[in-house]
Structure formats: structure tokens, C-alpha cells
Amino acid sequence: MRFYFTQPGGPPDEDGVEFADVNSALEEAARTALLMVREQPKLTDALTLNVASTEGLVGSVTVKVAVTR
């Protein structure tokens, strides 16, 4: 199945990526969000990836790094 990944306010995903099922797509989205959050100018900003199939949104993942003192 083809899934499409977007960030709120970001560009649409015109290509998508093939995954066996929704769970695999969400897991990969979570892994990717972890990597993407590390590259943000501000590490503590939350990062969300929405995952959609051709039928619509199937889930989303959010990564937020919290620093406490």
C-alpha cells in the first residue's frame, strides 16, 4: 500500500512510500520523526508527521523533546 507523509504547514507528498500495512507506515513515520527532530534548529519544538493512505488520514506521530532542570 502507498502512504503519504506530511508535516502540518509543510508541502504535500506527491510521491508517497510503499509499506505493507498501516502499522509499518506509522512505525517508519515515528522513526523518521525521531531523526527529523534532531535536525531542527530548536530541538525542543514538537514535530508531527501525518500519515495518509489514498483514502485519507490513517494516523500521526509527534515527537517532542522536553528538557527539565
Add this chain to the structure above:
Amino acid sequence: MHPTEILTRRLRVDADLSEDDAKALKSLPIQVRDVDADTNIVREGDRPRVCCVIIKGFACRSKVASNGRRQILSFHIAGDIPDLQSLFLKKMDHDLATISPATLGFIEHSALDRLIGTNPSIARALWRETLIDAAIFREWIVNVGVRPASARMAHLLAELRERMAAVGLANGEEFEFPITQAELSEALGLSAVHVNRVLQAFRAEHVLDLQRNKVRIADVEKVIETSGFDSSYLYIPRNDPPC
């Protein structure tokens, strides 16, 4: 086009080969074969008796880690001899496979041995190729080790553009590169989703695009700025006026 012509063209990019050298290259016995994408040319552990010249198409070198994940180590274009080291290092320590339909030329080690024994200019040119290959590997390590995802992607595509242009295979800022997002992720140490996000962002910002097996660089300056690309490690001579 004679099968060795692309090799001669590639070597002449950065080496001074005479007409006699070109004739010697042309006289090499070469077995030409058309293969599909994803064809293994040589595999780790093999002991090849031939070297492979890419006449047309694309190939990559890779290794599979013990966790089953593949790391693509380099991409190869027409004119490259990606397994030249097998001439001296008899056992392959990595895999070499096509990533597109390709035309390959196979030259017996014994014929190459004779050629470099009798043509020192060609021996020097091939030696130089292996040194540049190592320089590209050094840059690859920097790319996957310390650059952010967008810079990794931009750097890889900027490098390919330079290499393709050097052998006359780029059309301005457009060149063929039939690669999947999965293969890009294996080359850049990113997930397929991350590759997808980076490409979508570049497309939205009109920086570059990779669609239908073609790369189109719309904003060269932005690509260079994003990636920090400096082509000096490719050692492609420029026709700059002397200082």
C-alpha cells in the same frame, strides 16, 4: 560507439592520454552484455577474472551489515570501472550491482594487466581513477556522518551532476538518475520517509526535483549553499585562465 570509447572519454577527463593510448584502449578485448536493473555484477566473496566498464546505465557498490540492512557505498555512471580494484585485490569485499538497465563491458584481468604493463600513461590514469574513487569515499563519509538530511541529498545530486557533465551525460541542469527512494535511503543513511520529506521540501521550494528517473536542478546556488558542495575532491580540470 565503440564499447571502450566511454572509458577513454572518462579517463581523458583528468588524464593526458595520447592517440596511441586511445588505440590501445580500443584494442582491448571486451565482452559486451546488456543486463536488467538490479543485476549483480560481482558479489562480496567473489574472485572475478574480469573488470567491468559501465558503458551505459548506472550501478552501485554496497555492503550488507549483519543486521540485514544494506548500505550503498557509491554510485557509478557510464565510463566508470567500479571493480577495478579486483585487478589487484582478488577477492571482492563488497557487492556491485546495476540500479538501472545497463550495458556492461567485461575486460579480462590478463588483458588489463598487459595493457598497463605496456602503456604507462594508461596505468597512471587508472591509478589516478582509484585515488579519485577514494576521495569520493572520503566525501561520502562526511556526507552521511555529519551533514543534515537535506544537505546529504543535495550533495549527492550535486556530485552526480558534476560527474555526469564531465563525460557529457548531463543536459544543462538535468540528468538521468533512475533511483528509487528506497535506494536513496540506503545511500544516505536515512529512512525512505525521510528521503520522501526532503525531496518534497526541495520540490516545493523549487530547488531540485527527482521524478521519472530524472534529476532537475532548478536552483544550483541553493543546492550548493544547502550542501556545502565543493567539487575540488572530484579533480575535474577546469578551463580556468591561469592566475
